[in-house]
Amino acid sequence: MNSKLIAPSVLAADFANLQRDIEMVNESDADWFHIDIMDGVFVPNISFGMPVLEAISKHAKKTIDVHLMIVDPDRYIKTFANLGSNILTVHYEACTHLHRTLQAIKAEGMKAGVALNPHTNINVLEDTINDIDLVCIMSVNPGFGGQSFIENTYSKVKQLKELITRKNASTRIEIDGGVTNKNAKALVDAGADVLVAGSYVFKSTNQLETIKDLKLIANS
Amino acid sequence: MNSKLIAPSVLAADFANLQRDIEMVNESDADWFHIDIMDGVFVPNISFGMPVLEAISKHAKKTIDVHLMIVDPDRYIKTFANLGSNILTVHYEACTHLHRTLQAIKAEGMKAGVALNPHTNINVLEDTINDIDLVCIMSVNPGFGGQSFIENTYSKVKQLKELITRKNASTRIEIDGGVTNKNAKALVDAGADVLVAGSYVFKSTNQLETIKDLKLIANS
Amino acid sequence: MNSKLIAPSVLAADFANLQRDIEMVNESDADWFHIDIMDGVFVPNISFGMPVLEAISKHAKKTIDVHLMIVDPDRYIKTFANLGSNILTVHYEACTHLHRTLQAIKAEGMKAGVALNPHTNINVLEDTINDIDLVCIMSVNPGFGGQSFIENTYSKVKQLKELITRKNASTRIEIDGGVTNKNAKALVDAGADVLVAGSYVFKSTNQLETIKDLKLIANS
Amino acid sequence: MNSKLIAPSVLAADFANLQRDIEMVNESDADWFHIDIMDGVFVPNISFGMPVLEAISKHAKKTIDVHLMIVDPDRYIKTFANLGSNILTVHYEACTHLHRTLQAIKAEGMKAGVALNPHTNINVLEDTINDIDLVCIMSVNPGFGGQSFIENTYSKVKQLKELITRKNASTRIEIDGGVTNKNAKALVDAGADVLVAGSYVFKSTNQLETIKDLKLIANS
Amino acid sequence: MNSKLIAPSVLAADFANLQRDIEMVNESDADWFHIDIMDGVFVPNISFGMPVLEAISKHAKKTIDVHLMIVDPDRYIKTFANLGSNILTVHYEACTHLHRTLQAIKAEGMKAGVALNPHTNINVLEDTINDIDLVCIMSVNPGFGGQSFIENTYSKVKQLKELITRKNASTRIEIDGGVTNKNAKALVDAGADVLVAGSYVFKSTNQLETIKDLKLIANS
Amino acid sequence: MNSKLIAPSVLAADFANLQRDIEMVNESDADWFHIDIMDGVFVPNISFGMPVLEAISKHAKKTIDVHLMIVDPDRYIKTFANLGSNILTVHYEACTHLHRTLQAIKAEGMKAGVALNPHTNINVLEDTINDIDLVCIMSVNPGFGGQSFIENTYSKVKQLKELITRKNASTRIEIDGGVTNKNAKALVDAGADVLVAGSYVFKSTNQLETIKDLKLIANS
Structure with missing residues (x-):
């Protein structure tokens, strides 16, 4: 069964x-379109x-996973819902009222995600993990494609x-940055559910094969 | 001679x-590609x-006219030069040190423009008009395409x-927002040199004809 | 006929x-309730x-004239409309997109006002005066009641x-700060239409008489 | 003995x-007046x-417990001391220099409180708990009355x-948001010392009875 | 009589x-010490x-003319008064409530100045010129020494x-940036009262002579 | 062997x-010059x-340890490298993208430090400690010299x-604020590697002796 997902980054x-x-x-x-809004x-x-x-929504036939790398994301929650987002992920570092933001995203019928910068520790999610559908762990610094994976x-x-298990939450773990066939298995083994892949997919000579391969590795 | 220019907005x-x-x-x-960065x-x-x-620069074969609707544009002047911008326009309302910003744009080899919001009076350019290659007069509020022209x-x-003539400056006047074949002639008669056209061009059934027509009207 | 209005400041x-x-x-x-939101x-x-x-709206039976001394007033235009505001005045110094803000206020069915700090010159309204229902000239610095009138x-x-006349606009002129029976006549003679009075009214021993007196002076 | 306190929110x-x-x-x-400044x-x-x-201070005969939901609260510490605040609570999320802010509040003769948004974990107070007189745990998102309690x-x-006990601190625990006779006992049993109640008290038909009842439950 | 002043920039x-x-x-x-705070x-x-x-105040025996190139200067007016500033100049572009700021500076016993960036037109001072002791016209962009004079x-x-004369004000005009013996006379002839000189004085081989010379030229 | 370092604060x-x-x-x-940029x-x-x-760099013959107490330090990393900084320390509370900032400092050939305000817990460094050369623990609130040490x-x-040991990192621990001969030994015993001393050194009657003494205590 292919429970591990691949999300090519547009x-x-x-x-x-x-x-x-x-x-x-x-x-x-x-499985998903990963959409980086900066x-x-x-x-x-x-x-x-x-x-x-x-324009993307008009053609996309799979889940649209929008990752907001913007300040004060509350301003645009309704807008992104109207544009067809299925999942809306905000940055922990951009949200003064994270709990409210998560509720507002769900109130618009979307799944609610939280992204963590490389330096931000998991323990900041201790009180909200049961409200979060997706945690996006940045494995590079957000802002640019093509960076090296942070070990x-x-x-x-x-x-x-461990936190998800302890809190009995149903949150998915997404990895964003520097994912390739070299680290996909190890990430999944550590607990990852969704692998974002950008340059690795789109700069490859056979994109369909690259995705297929990554999917197989992730689910092996 | 076709001295009046048409700049379709991407x-x-x-x-x-x-x-x-x-x-x-x-x-x-x-004549130009008008590029709205928001x-x-x-x-x-x-x-x-x-x-x-x-991606646009890779295919465009005409002048790239970039209009920055962003805060603190000084941060990205070099970046936009490297991306192939020929003209870089900043908003008066976003620049605390407008004179420095204009020099910095020119130092990167680009033409320097200043855009004015609908409520901002021309007299704010009294001391910089001789340093400005292009003034972009917003004829709608910046942020969205498809709005109605402000009379x-x-x-x-x-x-x-009048200011350009009085100061003996060689600044071009660009109009951005709601331009159509209905107002193009009047704008040019008032003094406009460049007409930006977005929805009017791209939502038309024959885009090449629409541009051609607009160009003819502007230069009639 | 009593065309000059008195607006006690709550x-x-x-x-x-x-x-x-x-x-x-x-x-x-x-005539009006003047409401200072800071x-x-x-x-x-x-x-x-x-x-x-x-709470005020529940009891007030006259025009509610709301003066927003807040940053980024666009965030709350709908809210103030829902709370019963008849006039909504924003500060010139707080609005990057003043023309859009004025349209947004009117779209909610309110009259649109612009307030000017003591140092801000009238000429900044040259391009919007025909869109403005009320200009509030601050005759003290905004923030506190009980200050002295700036000459x-x-x-x-x-x-x-002069600007209103020249542009054939129908804008009303409101004076806010330090208004008393000593300067009311001179203000009206200079062109004022609405006089805001705070401490002068509410700290007086006979509030009804003070208002009546001010109204008479303003319309004499 | 009635050691658990009730603080109606004005x-x-x-x-x-x-x-x-x-x-x-x-x-x-x-016991206290809870004052929400937003x-x-x-x-x-x-x-x-x-x-x-x-105006409240002029009539209040009980402890005035001021909860600042404002940015950069350091600007107004002296002002709130002068207005009769006995306790001044700032938000963790609004304070870059929390330790200094707490000392500044105490230097003005007030008790110093820290409020935590629903998503903010207790462990952020590890290094300041001994300097804090009151921790206000937001049990709804700050900004509005009448919201549902977060479990x-x-x-x-x-x-x-546990932190207070471990650090041998004398900090009081205050709960703010959605408190009623349904959850008061459980909150006190978990460790709460002060219960803020707003709509539950003021929208009730017999306010004095509602308060009395809540006080009894809290101290049962 | 030497009415034109020289202010070396520290x-x-x-x-x-x-x-x-x-x-x-x-x-x-x-005549003065010009102090650039950035x-x-x-x-x-x-x-x-x-x-x-x-440290400067401890040794300086002449007027201390402090030029604040900082955001929100109101925060530090008292501090600069306590440090021995005789004149405190704020930037027009940094002051939302310029009239209040000027009064606050004077209330601390200092002369009040306003600096204008190169792009800022003189007409913004129309309503405050009678409250201003000194206008500092930036003849380079603020931030660095050693730049070329803007013509x-x-x-x-x-x-x-012309504004000062028309309003019958007693404001002094100060020029800051790129002043040398080449332009000093022309600046004074145009109306300047105080010439700031930085690199021109301190990088010269004979500083005393350079100052003496500049003073003579300015008063010739 | 004198492995514990003394860094007088300029x-x-x-x-x-x-x-x-x-x-x-x-x-x-x-051993070092400690440079506080505010x-x-x-x-x-x-x-x-x-x-x-x-000016300092021109004369200093020892390691220059720059401590940035500024917002958005990324803007000036290159500038401080060019000015001769050997170590560049940024505040945790000022960095939205701390991991990127640390890499950028190292890319300029400097050692990378992170300073923590008194209220900020060590656990925020859990994910970056292996990327940090120096942690500066503020033992007073940053902003002024001469404050008392926080116990x-x-x-x-x-x-x-404990974190450094557990993560097998080679990070040095620096203490900044209120360091004297009274607490130096205890700080070193707790794990400190570098002691910043400001007023204690420069306000002493024999500065060389005060430094020598502090060095001896730290290494005793």
Whole structure:
């Protein structure tokens, strides 16, 4: 059974031909579209936002997993729901009222996620883990594609898995950054449920095969 | 002689197929690509940023006219130069040190523009007009495509033209928002040099004809 | 005919017995309730906000004229409409997109006002005066009641009146701060339409007489 | 012996008749006045501030327990001391220099409190618990009255009690949000010392009885 | 009569030996010490602050003219008064409540100044010129010493002089940035009263002679 | 062997004669220069910045240990590297992307430090300790010299030592604030490696002896 999921990150796709790349993902063994929204204030890069997501939604036939790397995400929760987001993930470091933000996301009918920067410890989720559908562990610093995987990630995944088990939560663990066929198995073994892959997929010569391979490894 | 320029705004293009739409503009009578970068903080919308511009630059064969609707634009001047911007326009309302910002843009080899929100009076440019290559008069509120043209724009264009003439400056006047074949002639008559057109071009049934027509009207 | 209006400022009322003071205003010759909302960020004082306005609205039988001394007022336009505001005034110094803010206020069915700090020149309204129902000229620095009237106000009122006339606008001029029976006539003569009075009314021994007197002077 | 305290929240009182409601509390079995100051920036609501607190202080005959839901509270510590606050509570999430803020509150002769948002873990107080007179555990998200109690609160109270005991601190535990006769006993059993009650008290038909009842339950 | 003043800017002095450089100024024909306080937020440089000014004040025997290039200067008005500032100049671009700030500076017994960035037009001072003791026209962008003089400065000095005359104000005009013996006469002829000189004085081989010479030129 | 280091803080030196005080440190038994950069925004004081550090670097012959008490330190990492900093320490409370900031400091060839405010718990470094060369534990609140030592510091040093040992990291522990010959031994015994001393050294009658004595105690 293939319970481990693959989420290609559109950040690494060809922005001149998104329809083509989205249709490739539609036809692939991938499970989700991972969508990185960056505002140039929370992170030092502006990726893309609402009009691009609208174009993606029109063609995408799989779960749309939106990762907001923006300040004060509460302002745009309704907007992202209207644009077709199925999962909306906010950064712990950007939320003064995280519990309220999570409830607001769910009230719009989306799954609620929390992303943690590489330096942020799992223990900050102690009081909200039962309200979180997805924790996105950043395994590189958010802002750019193509960075190297941070090894400390394994330890974070294990701690998070332990927290989820201890609290009897049903939260999924997503890994974002530097995922390849080299570390996919170890990440899954540590507890990961969803693997985001950007450059590794879109810069490969055979994208469908790369996804298929990653999916097999993750579920082996 | 066609001295009045048309700058289709990519914000209204099909983000699922940008290469196609860019090539249409390449082949059209249009002069510039108008690129609206929005960060969701200066304006209540996130449009697109660096990776999308990079994809556009790869295919665009005309002047790239980048309009930054972002806070603290000084942070990204070098980045936008590296991405192929030929003109970089910042908002008056976002610049505490406008004179420095203009010099920094020129130091990177780009033309320097200043955009004014609908409520901002022309007289704020009294001391910098000789340092400005392009003034972008917002004829709608920045943030979204498809809004209605603000009639007060004509009066602003005339005031700006008067300032440019009085100061013996060589600044170009660009109009951004709600431009159509209905107001193009009047805008040019008032003093406009560059007309940005978004939805009017990209939502039309024959985009090449719409551009051609607009160009003819502007230069009639 | 009494075309000049008196707007007692609730900021100077007895907050322990607002119903009593509101009913006094209901029965008086006053025309509007002036409501000063301060957030402690735009101005160095927190006055009161939504729940207090809700209580006021329940008893007030005259026009509710809300003056927002808060940062980023766009966040709360709908909220203040729902609380019964008839006029919503924002500060020029707090609005990056003033034209949009004015349209948003009107879209909620309220009259739209703009307040100017003592140092802000009238000429900043050159491009929006036809969109403004009310200009509130601060004749003291916003933040506290009981301050002395700034004499430069007369000159600002005259400039504003000239602008309104020149642009053929139907904007009303409101004066806020240090208004008494000593300067009311001169303010009206300079062009003022609405006089806000706080301490002068509520700290007087006969509030109804004070209001009646001020109204008579303003309309003499 | 009645060691457990009841603190009615004035946020739920009738702002048109505060003197009446304050006198009710004076005559009741309640122990403290809980005063919620919100600035519309730290929380998405503006409640009331200095002039309203001044009016409350004039009539209140019990401990005034001020809860600041504002950004950068250091700016107003002296002001709140001058207005008669006996306890001044700041939010952990609003204080970059929490240790300094606590000392500054005490230097003005007030008790120093720290409030924690629902998602904030108790362990952030590990290094300051001995400097804190009161911890206010938010059992709803701060900003509005009348919300439902968050069940995770019990676990936070227990952890906090354990921390206080382990560090031999004399800190009191206050619960703010959704407290009723249904959960009061369980909260006290978990370790709570002070129960804030807003709507539950002020929207009840017999306020004095409701307070008396809550006090009895808390001390049973 | 030497009515035109010279104010050497300590920013260009040798920070390893300030006492020596201050004593040089004490003995020179210079009139004021110009002190540039930069916070790295309003301008992209941190120069020096309170402890360095305290050391300067101990040795300086002439007027201390402090130029704050910092955000929200109201926070530190009392502090700078206590450190011996005789004149305190704030930036127009940093003051939301400029009128209040000017009154607060005077209330501490200091002269009140306003600095204008190169792009800021003189007309923003229309309503406050009678409250201002000193206008500092930035003739380079604030933040660094050693920049080239902006030629548009002459036109700003003339406009400011005209405003001062028209309003019958007694404001002094100070020029800050790129002043040398080449432009001193022309600046004074345009209306300048005080010339700030940094690198030009401190990087010269004979500092006393350079100051003497500049003073003579300014008063010729 | 003298493995414990002494770092006199230049903040307490005589800013009128820094060369003299720096040369004293050069000749003393001290090991590092501790340089406190404060911006008046992160902390309520502006100390000094780039031009003063440049003057210090010219004379200093020992390790330059720069402690940034500023917001958003990423903006100035390159600048401080160019000014001769050997160690660059940022505040945990000022870094949204701490992991990235540490890598950026190292990429410029400097050692990377993290400072913790008195209220910030050691456990926030759980995921970055192996990337940190120096942890600076604030034993007073940052912003001013001459404050009293906070006793809770010993407990933090022990926790940090335990974390370093458990993670097999090679991080040094620095103590900043209120260090004297009275607490030096106890701090070292708890695990401290570097003792910052400001007023205690520079306000002493024999600075060289005070440093020598402190060094001996620390290494006894």
